[in-house]
Amino acid sequence: MKKNVWNADEMIVYEDENYAIINKPPYLSTLEDRNDQSNVLSLFRAIDSNYQVCHRLDKETSGALLLAKNDESYRHAALQFQERDVEKIYHALVKGRFLNEAIQVDVPLRTSGSGKVVFDKRRGKEATTLIRPKQFFRDYTLVEAKPLTGRTHQIRAHLSYLDFPICGDTMYGGEAIFLSSLKKDFKKKQHEEERPLFSRVGLHSYSIKLTNVNKNIILKICDYPKDMHIIMKKLNKFN
Template sequence: MDLSKFKKAPKNLDIKDLVIFENEHYVVINKPPFVPSLDERTADKSLSILKLAREAYGDIQLCHRLDKETSGALVLAKNPEAYRNLAMQFEHREVQKEYHAVVNGAHDFDSIGVFLPIAILKDGTAVRIDRQKGKLAETIFFTLQKFQRHTLVRCVPITGRMHQIRVHLQCLNAPIVCDPTYGGDYIFLSQIKRKFNLKAESEELPLIKRVALHAHKIHFRDVDGTVLSITAPYPNDFEVLVNQLVKFSS
């Protein structure tokens, strides 16, 4: 199924509308899906979070990245001191992040840890588990809500490798919904709703048209040592998916 025509960034995006926290040192936004964190080399270069942020704030810097399809909390630093402060916390693994994912299958994850090294494939678009050449990667998973054939999972990455959560969930036979790169199947309303009727000669579309992964919380220390804990609400597509599962598949 080709969903490319649905994977487009919102029009007339204003970075100020995405802000969920701001002080003199940091801006935290709730990144929408389909917007790259940085300018892409091959795709449309007219839109990225960093470009939008610099148009509004001047010399501001991304402190970390989120995949293009991943939504949620993304931190930017307003000055070099703030950037160094958070960079050191990332280096020492002191930043606490929490992601939510909807995965295929009904699973009971009670602090299940995956400790498997990750290597990036030669084309740079995906990763694989590689016990010989891979880099250390660790993620802990918790079931938030189990449905008939799907699960809402809380994911706590200890390290920050590319596609870490996605490939680690694949290793647990719980690939993320709408993530064909790592074996995740699409989810359709007809799968969870009884007596579902599709209009004649129409194609049913998935409930979510991107990898069902959301960066829900981030926890770090401000420059003065104050602890900041910011939560990014679900975007509309993720919220609709979870609500439909709750309504029809609990």
């Protein structure tokens, strides 16, 4: 398997004297991962040791991630996250036809010993997500999710709770996407195992909005990575 070579500068989509917003590629950890020493924080601290990450994205999740360049801007961002003033929008690809309306999911969540996040009405922490359909396909839906709280795996767990697990998210019941599931006339080659078109967690941090230290609003949208562009193209063509 080809090893990824990450370039920090190429990830930056917004930068000022206080913050950098990057479009994080999938398969790159936000912080140190025991299975892979490459991560966002170490890449950017190699440029400037003052960099701090203001929140986290799961390793397979792509998209908008905020980094602070100094302690003051980090504290300013942390306060906004604490007060729930940072607006984050995610796009997720789910199997099936999602509801025709926007809904608010209020389902308390708790992290189990295995690391999986579960619904727990008694011991779980408050978790709220706004979810609406963005684009319908025959067998799939692209949904838009706006978390109002910042729990671990919140969107993944909430969509699984609704019986719409994210494609490729095996931890929460999601399945990989195969061409045979899109093309009705698909013919598999004999004695050859079909490889998935898309197998990672189909979740992308689409945009982030906050205020800078000088009170100016920062709003940045991040394009889909290559693999998500390809699967969307396939869905538009065949599904």
